[in-house]
Amino acid sequence: xxxxxxxxxxACALYCAxxxxxxxxxxxxxxANPGRPTVATPATLTPVGYLQFENGALYxxxxxxxxxxxxxxxxxxxxxxxxxxxxxxSGPYSYTNGAAQDASAGxxxxxxxxxxxxxxxxxxxxxxxxxLSYFRFVYSGSAxxxxxxxxxxSALFLFSEDFGRFHADLxxxxxxxxxxxxxxxxxxxxxxxSHPLGPFTVSGExxxxxxxxxxxxxxxxxxxxxxxxxxNLVVDAGLDHGLTSSSTQWEGFAxxxxxxxxxxxxxxxxxxxxx
Numbered sequence: 001x002x003x004x005x006x007x008x009x010x011a012c013a014l015y016c017a018x019x020x021x022x023x024x025x026x027x028x029x030x031x032a033n034p035g036r037p038t039v040a041t042p043a044t045l046t047p048v049g050y051l052q053f054e055n056g057a058l059y060x061x062x063x064x065x066x067x068x069x070x071x072x073x074x075x076x077x078x079x080x081x082x083x084x085x086x087x088x089x090s091g092p093y094s095y096t097n098g099a100a101q102d103a104s105a106g107x108x109x110x111x112x113x114x115x116x117x118x119x120x121x122x123x124x125x126x127x128x129x130x131x132l133s134y135f136r137f138v139y140s141g142s143a144x145x146x147x148x149x150x151x152x153x154s155a156l157f158l159f160s161e162d163f164g165r166f167h168a169d170l171x172x173x174x175x176x177x178x179x180x181x182x183x184x185x186x187x188x189x190x191x192x193x194s195h196p197l198g199p200f201t202v203s204g205e206x207x208x209x210x211x212x213x214x215x216x217x218x219x220x221x222x223x224x225x226x227x228x229x230x231x232n233l234v235v236d237a238g239l240d241h242g243l244t245s246s247s248t249q250w251e252g253f254a255x256x257x258x259x260x261x262x263x264x265x266x267x268x269x270x271x272x273x274x275x
Contacts, residue, residue: 029232034257035075037224037236039207040169040192043131043158045079045119049263052077056236056255063248064214065144067098071110073255078264083119088112089135094143111150112139117158128161147218147247148209151175151186167194177212184212192222201226203238216246224253232259 030047036054046052054075061068071094079085091110115135123129133156140150154175161168173188188209194201205222224238237254 029261030259031231032228032234032257032259034226034234034236035077036255036257037226037238037253038169038190038192038194038203038205038222039220040171040190040205041117041133041156041158042169043119043129043160044123045082045085045117045131046077046259048079048082049265049267050079051260051264052257053260054255054257056253058251058253060146060248060251062250063147064246065146066096069094069096069144069146071095071143073110083122085117086115087117087133087135088114091141091143094141096144108141108143109139110141110143111137112141113137113151113154115154123161128159131158131160132156133158146251147211147216147242148188149177149186149211149213152178152183165195168192169194173209179213182213186210186212199227211246214246217244218247219243220247220251232261233257 030050032052033042033044033046034054035041036056054077056073058071058073059069060066060071063069072092074090074092076088077085090112094108094110096106096108113135115133117131117133119129119131121127121130135151135154137150137152154173157172159168159170169190169192171188171190173186173190175186175188177184177186186209188207190205190207192203192205194203203222203224203226207220207222209218210216211218220240220242222238222240224236226234226236228234234257235254236256238252240251240253242249
């Protein structure tokens with residue numbers, strides 16, 4: 001099977017956006033809504049009609065699957081209506097050292113997954129935003145997995161709410177994993193709390209995933225710092241520490257979220273009837 005041509009899709013999207021911008025009218029650029037760098041995904045969606053790219057690098061050490069691993073990850077999001085968002089997740093590059101299997105060492109691509117996210121309850125006032133999400137693998141990469149593993153399909157419950165100046169993202173995750181001719185269900189929970197600190201935002205997170213193929217549990221604690229360079233460009237960096245023996249012990253990451261500043265299609269203009 002050939003890898004999913006994610007680079008080609010991104011290039012075509014950038015070209016279309018440039019063409020539309022050259023013909024369209026100027027509008028104010030909305031703010032990006034980053035889903036990284038935490039494990040938890042926000043229940044809120046990105047601005048309607050705008051492409052958002054979330055790109056980053058992750059360096060992990062001391063795992064049951066490898067000694068060291070450097071990987072590039074990329075997420076493309078497009079919200080088509082106020083309640084529906086399409087997503088593509090990919091790991092275009094990964095270098096592994098000290099893999100559990102010699103055949104897995106070296107340069108390898110990661111998985112490619114596609115999915116959607118639907119807002120069930122839009123947040124307003126004291127009401128939280130609640131969403132459901134579904135993903136399915138499109139291409140199974142050859143890169144060794146981290147302690148969370150790869151899924152064939154995954155369903156998520158997402159909750160987001162503001163409590164004063166604190167923002168909380170809570171996810172409940174159910175995934176199907178396969179290995180050695182068997183399939184097992186994986187359960188995960190993540191809770192991320194963020195708070196502004198001057199121009200920066202500090203995020204702390206606690207996450208847990210079962211490891212059904214090895215009958216273990218992966219638990220980790222993540223801390224990250226993000227900074228909005230512009231409304232549509234946010235950079236981030238942080239560390240994650242595994243709290244169980246079967247978890248990857250240390251992971252360092254950095255990346256950015258970029259919202260293309262031009263809408264891919266014209267916004268609908270509501271006609272107001274004069275009284």
